[in-house]
Amino acid sequence: MATTLDYLEYVLDLLNDFKDITYKKMMGEFLLYKNSIIFGGIYDNRFLIKKNPILDKYNLKEEIPYQGAKPMLLLDIDDKELIKEIIEKI
DSSP states (O other), rough: OOOOOHHHHHHHHHTTTTEEEEEEEEETEEEETTTTEEEEETTTTTEEOOOOGGGGGGGGOOEESTOOOOOOEEETTOOHHHHHHHHHHH
């Protein structure tokens, strides 16, 4: 199942405080970049970010974005303040 454009727009709206966030469409999903460095993506209507030791304290759930990929961390899209805090750290 590919990510919907509505979901992409919703996540981008959550990230609108950051001027340096961009995305690329890749095989029906979207890769997310901060300062031109990939930090996560949107896979099957899930907002996932790359694992990073500085995020261990948040106890985020691990999810596999697609078959054969390394686990990533699932962000709760209902908590905009938490998302902002995490994105600022990475």
